[in-house]
Amino acid sequence: MKWMEKIALIQKYFLPSPISYRRQNIMEGVNVAAVAQNDPDYQPRIRTIIHSNGSAEFVAGMCLEVLDLLQFLLKFSYTAIDGKGWMGIFPNGTWTGQSGQVVNEEADFSISQASTIMMLDQIHGITFLHSTSTGTLVAIFRQPHLSSIRDIILTVFHPYLWLCYLLVWTILLICLKIMFNVLKHHEMILPGDAKFIKDSPLMLWAISATANLGWNMTPISSSIRLIFMIGFFLAACMYIAYSASMVTNLSTETIPVKNSKDLADSSIEIFADKWLPMTHKVMENMYRERHVDIQNLDAFTNQLEFIIPDLMNRSWAFITFSDAISVVFHRLNFTDVVFCQTIYSVVASKVLYPNAMYVKRGSPIREILNTRILLLIERGFLSRLNRFYDRETQILCLHQNRAYRGGLTMRDTITPFFFIFFGSIASLLILILERNFKRKTTFDLNK
Template sequence: MTFHSPQRCLAEHGMARPVGEVLENPKVLRGLTENPSSFRFPDGALVTVAAVQWRPHIILNTDAEGRYVVTGPMANILNVFAQTMNFTYNVVSPPDSAWGAELPNGTWTGMMGQVTRKEADIALGPFGITYNRALRVDFTESLFYDPRAILSMKGTPEINPWGFLFPLTGTVWYVVAAALAVVWLTTLLVGRRPGELVSLRWTGEVFLQNVRVFLNQGLTGIVLGQGGLMVLLSWVIVSAVVFWSYNGALISLLAVRNIPQPIQTLRDLLDDHSITLVLLPMTILTDTISKMKSGEFRELHELKFVGRIRYEPPKAFKGLLETKVRTDRYSLQSTSLTLDLLIADDFLKTQSCDFYKTRQTFFTTSHCIIGQKDSPLFAAINHRVRAVVESGLYLHWLMKEIPAITNCRYTPSIITVKEPLSFANLWGLFLVLGVGLLLATQVFFLEMCCSPRKINSP
């Protein structure tokens, strides 16, 4: 299918009359009402279309004469309408570049305001459906469903100095400690003691023997008897398997670098008071959260009262990605597909995946075109919307706008490196050694000061 620019359409049809005037003709209106799926304006019509830039759905530019020109998937939909219904169109854009919000006096701003004031016949948006909007405008059938997410900058790869603890999970460490205690106590019960007496020194030597076995440090000649040797044998087998598993996992973990991606849910964002969130102004999300009485959405709305929300139009997001999000503690909130586009554009420019989206998505909405309330045009438009969606054309057009959409979608949060071990990898081990030496020194001085001294008889 070949799509023509609005300028070409206008040139072909000359001075077409506005669609509102054309629909005053009873014959035209009857043809539209009775045959919406095949209707064409007999002598053409001029439709005024409101639009703002919102990639990947719509790109808004101006031509050499200063007129607005739209391209992208929404423009393709508009051209389907224009060619199959035989109308031309001109594009207008609201001064605030917003979808629109309802003011206290009942009027609307943005594209909603242009449609409700009949300055535009339709607005491309695409728009999410809300009760207040539906009272003032009509919605087409949905073109696309998309949730919201949050985009943030990845951290730099970090070395974890406590990585030597991670080859075993916390549960395994607890079980090993419990097993060591059980083996020690069982040995004390069933083991043969020197002189058949239990001494504090012997119990300590048995415990240290079990620790040496776990660390593969060999055995000593402690008297244990047959029962004690059986317990020791079982402990040797368990210790060997755990120790070998630990060695293999440790080698891998010392080569791992963690890439911090701390903002994975809306709660993570709310709790991190250092982050400023960038939002689109006057959207279905901002309108909805302003009416919430409690919950995370209410907390999100209240961020603006503490200076943690910044409202920017869609065209500013790319610049903010390069400046504020990359270098400062800023995050962007938008639909998931828009964030995919920003990440893909950055990848094509830098060949690296420096940003990520939250795993949690929220506030899924439909994407629709709006028009004047009770407009007879919408019966014909909905037939065409349905055909485009069911054929998969709209999704196809969207994916063509984001050629690198999957390149950074499944990037790992950890990476492996091949480099010599440094002090940064191992300072946790040296800290453990230092604490052990400090405790040993303290015990030594306590023995020197507090141990009883023998008095020699004359």
């Protein structure tokens, strides 16, 4: 957003009359010290440069945009101070990082959008202003391959359905066997049905019907024909349903891991961001769903920039804040295309983590800044800024919570090829058995 456009919008929405204009000048002429942490993983939020004389300057980022809006509304000036780290309290009670700079009055307030959850243990020394953005925890990983023999069989049809299908065929064969025995006992078997009395023709017919192949013999009796028709109709319905379901499972739109529940149920090894304690809890909950107890937490934590190369090639998942991923990914010289063809993301936690500026506890400027931040929220400025920076700084497929897989690979299609190959072999064997049986039957009749 250009500076002149920003001024015009503020004059339109915030300064409707000269009286209200005068009320905005509570901090007019006051110089405040603003501190911000120049974190390389969060450059889109705030970027600071240090001049040769040691002075700092905020040059870009959403935090600077918010600071400029507050400065225009309240007419104050500010001095930029480079942060000495995010936060921390030593065991002896000494404050460190930019929170220490605020508590020790080296700075009047921090403009960095710090996570309020991570700094809960420091609220006795600092006070957060109204939230200016929210953070989302996501898990990034390489999707497992789409298919396997087990998936093709058990995910297409439930095991109970396979069992029911086998049971129906067993009942049909038993009914045929009983019917033939009854007809044979009463000497009512027609000449064309005599060849079905033996077990081998019935089994061959059942296999042939299940495979949706033809049969070289047809029963004469209406009752036997009815059972044959039931068998063929059942096999045709199952074949159509199975084929449609298998094609769906093997399509490029089928994603093995669609959400955090799928990730917890998968065999993907999960890691958490070393510097974000809330990610440790999310990771532990996922492992708990697998009935795995983590003994050494350090073995399952890492830093984003160190683990990304492994994510590209291994079955690993990493939990972190969504707005840090693209920055680190680009810093490692990966392109968006590589990311979208390789990495997938799911929301790891539905909790939104608020981020906010903060002042020293008891600071007189807290209420003044809070009222102006509320105005920015009510007028939609912060919402537009967040949408703008989310769109401009995140990888598109990550922002849309999806990734393009680039089509099926050989490993994805090996299962259908396996079925086609062995299906062809099975069909050939059935054909040979049919031919031999037909020759034997013809020979017996001629004899």
